[in-house]
Amino acid sequence: MRIEMMVNANAESHDVEARTLLVHYLRDAVGLTGTNVGCDTTSCGACTVLMNGESVKSCTVLAAQAAGEAITTIEGLGDEFGQMDRVQQAFQDCHGLQCGYCTPGMVMAVTSLLRENPEPTEADVRLGLEGNLCRCTGYHNIVEAALAASRVHEVHQ
Amino acid sequence: MSILGNRVLRREDPKFLTVGGTYVADLELPGSVHVTFVRSNMAHAKIVSVDSSRAKAMPGVIDVFSNDDLGLANFPTIMEMTNAAMTPPMLASGTVRFVGEPIVVIVAETREAAADAAELVVIDYEPLPVVIDPVEARKDEILLFPEAGTNVAFTLDFGGDDTLFDACEVVVELTLANQRVAPCPLEGRSAAAHMTADGRLEFSSATQAPHGVRDALVSFLGLEPEQVHVVTPDVGGGFGAKASVYQEDIVVGWCALRLGRPVRWTETRSESMVGLGHGRAQVQHARIGGTRDGIVQAYRLDVLQDSGAYPGFGAVLPFMTRTMTSGPYKIARAECASVSVVTNSTTTTAYRGAGRPEATAAIERMMDVFAREIEMDPAELRRRNLISKDEFPYTTPVETVYDVGDYHRALDLALEVADYEQLRTEQSRRRLSGDVRQLGIGLSCYVEITNGLPDGEFGAVEIRPDGKVIVRTGTSPHGQGHVTAWSMLVAEQLGIAIEDIEVIYGDTDVVPRGAGTMGSRSLQIGGAAVNQAALDVIEKAKDLAADLFEADRGDVVLDKASASFHVVGSPAVSHSWAELAAAALAKDGGPLFAEVDLASPGPTFPFGTHVSVVEVDTETGKVTVLRHIAVDDAGRIVNPLLAEGQVHGGIAQGVAQALLEEVVYDLDGNPLTSTLADYSFISAAELPSYETRFTETPTPVNALGAKGIGESGTIGSTPAVHNAVCDALAHLGVRHVDMPTTPMRVWSAIEEAAARTNAKGQG
Numbered sequence A: 001m002r003i004e005m006m007v008n009a010n011a012e013s014h015d016v017e018a019r020t021l022l023v024h025y026l027r028d029a030v031g032l033t034g035t036n037v038g039c040d041t042t043s044c045g046a047c048t049v050l051m052n053g054e055s056v057k058s059c060t061v062l063a064a065q066a067a068g069e070a071i072t073t074i075e076g077l078g079d080e081f082g083q084m085d086r087v088q089q090a091f092q093d094c095h096g097l098q099c100g101y102c103t104p105g106m107v108m109a110v111t112s113l114l115r116e117n118p119e120p121t122e123a124d125v126r127l128g129l130e131g132n133l134c135r136c137t138g139y140h141n142i143v144e145a146a147l148a149a150s151r152v153h154e155v156h157q
Numbered sequence B: 001m002s003i004l005g006n007r008v009l010r011r012e013d014p015k016f017l018t019v020g021g022t023y024v025a026d027l028e029l030p031g032s033v034h035v036t037f038v039r040s041n042m043a044h045a046k047i048v049s050v051d052s053s054r055a056k057a058m059p060g061v062i063d064v065f066s067n068d069d070l071g072l073a074n075f076p077t078i079m080e081m082t083n084a085a086m087t088p089p090m091l092a093s094g095t096v097r098f099v100g101e102p103i104v105v106i107v108a109e110t111r112e113a114a115a116d117a118a119e120l121v122v123i124d125y126e127p128l129p130v131v132i133d134p135v136e137a138r139k140d141e142i143l144l145f146p147e148a149g150t151n152v153a154f155t156l157d158f159g160g161d162d163t164l165f166d167a168c169e170v171v172v173e174l175t176l177a178n179q180r181v182a183p184c185p186l187e188g189r190s191a192a193a194h195m196t197a198d199g200r201l202e203f204s205s206a207t208q209a210p211h212g213v214r215d216a217l218v219s220f221l222g223l224e225p226e227q228v229h230v231v232t233p234d235v236g237g238g239f240g241a242k243a244s245v246y247q248e249d250i251v252v253g254w255c256a257l258r259l260g261r262p263v264r265w266t267e268t269r270s271e272s273m274v275g276l277g278h279g280r281a282q283v284q285h286a287r288i289g290g291t292r293d294g295i296v297q298a299y300r301l302d303v304l305q306d307s308g309a310y311p312g313f314g315a316v317l318p319f320m321t322r323t324m325t326s327g328p329y330k331i332a333r334a335e336c337a338s339v340s341v342v343t344n345s346t347t348t349t350a351y352r353g354a355g356r357p358e359a360t361a362a363i364e365r366m367m368d369v370f371a372r373e374i375e376m377d378p379a380e381l382r383r384r385n386l387i388s389k390d391e392f393p394y395t396t397p398v399e400t401v402y403d404v405g406d407y408h409r410a411l412d413l414a415l416e417v418a419d420y421e422q423l424r425t426e427q428s429r430r431r432l433s434g435d436v437r438q439l440g441i442g443l444s445c446y447v448e449i450t451n452g453l454p455d456g457e458f459g460a461v462e463i464r465p466d467g468k469v470i471v472r473t474g475t476s477p478h479g480q481g482h483v484t485a486w487s488m489l490v491a492e493q494l495g496i497a498i499e500d501i502e503v504i505y506g507d508t509d510v511v512p513r514g515a516g517t518m519g520s521r522s523l524q525i526g527g528a529a530v531n532q533a534a535l536d537v538i539e540k541a542k543d544l545a546a547d548l549f550e551a552d553r554g555d556v557v558l559d560k561a562s563a564s565f566h567v568v569g570s571p572a573v574s575h576s577w578a579e580l581a582a583a584a585l586a587k588d589g590g591p592l593f594a595e596v597d598l599a600s601p602g603p604t605f606p607f608g609t610h611v612s613v614v615e616v617d618t619e620t621g622k623v624t625v626l627r628h629i630a631v632d633d634a635g636r637i638v639n640p641l642l643a644e645g646q647v648h649g650g651i652a653q654g655v656a657q658a659l660l661e662e663v664v665y666d667l668d669g670n671p672l673t674s675t676l677a678d679y680s681f682i683s684a685a686e687l688p689s690y691e692t693r694f695t696e697t698p699t700p701v702n703a704l705g706a707k708g709i710g711e712s713g714t715i716g717s718t719p720a721v722h723n724a725v726c727d728a729l730a731h732l733g734v735r736h737v738d739m740p741t742t743p744m745r746v747w748s749a750i751e752e753a754a755a756r757t758n759a760k761g762q763g
Helices: A022-029 A086-093 A103-116 A122-128 A140-150 B013-018 B053-057 B111-120 B210-221 B247-259 B269-275 B313-323 B356-373 B378-385 B407-418 B420-433 B482-494 B522-549 B577-588 B640-659 B712-732 B743-762
Strands: A002-007 A010-015 A048-051 A054-057 A070-072 B033-039 B045-051 B061-066 B102-108 B122-127 B152-156 B170-181 B190-195 B201-205 B228-231 B263-266 B279-290 B296-306 B333-341 B437-447 B457-463 B469-473 B501-504 B556-559 B564-567 B570-576 B592-598 B607-617 B623-633 B690-694
Touching: A010 A022, A022 A048, A048 A103, A054 A103, A086 A103, A086 A140, A086 B013, A103 A122, A103 A140, A103 B013, A122 A140, A140 B640, B033 B111, B033 B247, B033 B269, B045 B102, B053 B061, B053 B111, B061 B111, B061 B247, B102 B111, B102 B247, B152 B313, B170 B356, B170 B640, B190 B247, B201 B210, B201 B247, B210 B228, B210 B247, B247 B263, B279 B313, B279 B356, B296 B313, B296 B356, B313 B333, B313 B356, B356 B378, B356 B437, B356 B712, B378 B407, B378 B437, B407 B420, B407 B437, B407 B607, B407 B623, B407 B690, B420 B437, B437 B712, B457 B482, B457 B522, B457 B577, B469 B482, B469 B522, B482 B501, B482 B522, B522 B556, B522 B564, B522 B570, B522 B577, B522 B592, B570 B577, B577 B592, B607 B712, B623 B640, B623 B712, B640 B690, B640 B712, B712 B743
Parallel strands: A002 A070, B033 B263, B201 B228, B296 B333, B469 B501, B623 B690
Antiparallel strands: A002 A010, A048 A054, A048 A070, B033 B102, B045 B122, B061 B102, B152 B333, B170 B279, B190 B201, B190 B263, B279 B296, B437 B607, B457 B469, B457 B592, B556 B564, B564 B570, B607 B623
């Protein structure tokens, strides 16, 4: 079946099998490999992307279900000049990543979290990231990064 | 001003944060086909027949192979230490010995076709009796390898002294479970392989040791070393479990050779949970004795190690456990013996700490049990028995020589940061008031061994004619930040900005030799090799500069502030690194370059004290970690940001083992924790932020003064949390709760203790 969707503000149109998951669509059809697969039970959140601005685990959405929607992946963050946005920058500043495998999903989850709750407490962040697993950082610096990003007020034009 | 010791942000990060890393599964490999393994769903069975005909006939399937098709030798024994009758075949042959053991390999045009075909392979099994519990396996009633006549894969036995505890006023003993856990790197195992136009096998691997993978491919596939090129793109964590080569890696390489097509394999998480090696898996019996006023005099640890179905690195972990038997304490007499057995479970391997967390868990739990027995504060007992800073180098009763340390300082600092007295006061208050939420305070003083294997390491520094630097290292990072740290080391020596330094690793064509990244070795041996290469390149540059200046070589100096050489007293005339690189090219026709094969100067022994503060809900058994204080001493710290990151990750994995995580099998050997929905992988919601401090006691063992920091967090944290949980329950009559201290276990322990108390009261 042929499906169309906006991915990082680009119009995409590809033939897929009905059973194709959104994450495989993004990686294999669109060619955006920043989004990773870390499990097969919707537990780890490595595949987290934004669908219409809200975080979803792209291993739990069929590509066909996302037809007509707007998807944002890690490649879609930052500005056209290659500047990282406040969440990306906070992850670097706070050493919120090590091996990098959970990082795209983690950054998207934090992005979504801050949209819902612009001034979260540490407890809010920890609970909000419960569905995103990291084995390297012990979460300490990821939580720091989320809180640091929340203190940066981006200029929206 | 030195760059070392500064919180330099990671140079690695922008890529990961903007487009994501490039892991094996992300590699473009035009025309590649997909490999899938059909795995055993029986824990122990004879394979009566395998019918792959329907799978082979399926559209999109290229071929299906079993072990007979491969014609490859079994894996060798680990370091020639384990039972030679227990080696694994590449694919199961005749008998399967654990759920998840690969039996058949399918190669198909797409991942989906391979998965569909796997469903069509019919395997007829004849079930055999299953043994999962290592205590049962030790009885040799159910044998995994009848031809071996035993389940014992490896033993350490240096004899025992019957009089070990004779002088002790107080002796206590305990059996402890150091449960099996899953390493769970976020990226599972993955490999891609193809034949290049010039007939070489190019193999991409999610590994901690690319040269080890190359050597294994060469050996098993009968190739020459120059015919195999292994590269590690970004690797999504390893934690020890990716330090070894697996059967699947070799089979993927074999398929590329056999089919002449690019092949790729990425395991699913459910495969990884049963295929990637597990960690820990010891049953320990410990005995500790000493005087009533708190001098520990004797200690014995007996380890029963679960090796899983085929002895791998896990089988020899007790060697590392034994090395660290008596921990940071001055114990006059200490012994450790071990037996490793095979069971119908996933093979065990190295997992963050690899044998040392098990040693620390045992001695630290026993210190608390002993303290309770003699009614002494556990911090005071530790203080009385720690090795003093003027006693180094210190030789323990098992002949381990600790390099240097100030163990008392770490303890004192940890207690100060924790405000230990105040915590004990609050604990007393809650105990007296019968609070539902009881406070537990747990200590762990640890010492561990890093760079414990004998391998040296390769490092090279090359100055390019544009003044930029190429560094090559034999270590193979997968999150540790070697690009940043090695850049800092080289910048410090050469005076060249880290932005102008490129660090290359994980490519066996570009880096000729390397032992990889494991055992907390990288900085002290790989970093030290790079550091030495930088020093050597300065000497070569001085030779060239002396020629250009027509000066005495001894008068040439490097001014690091301007990154240029001049004659002492004449700074106005200087030559930059770029000019000297050009001079080298003009003179020798080659680059300004130095490479080093640094022999290992021997192990170092990081140490520290962790304090855990937990709250236990006595009505539900739920444990909440309120605080975790970590004081670690890894000698000289090159980059505190990276060092803290290592400690943080280690703490989380340590807390996870103490509270939550456990690989569980049913009695038939079915894994009950083979997905991340079933395995209690710790999340942010179950952890606090950590309070970390470093003390810096430089080691005399290596030129950097550095010890390893990769595993200390795990080693120090687990017993602190475990002791904290037991401490919270001590006044209720609970002596010990095994890890993981789940709500069910904690609640049951409280109930059982209450029942005992009631029975006594009535009797």
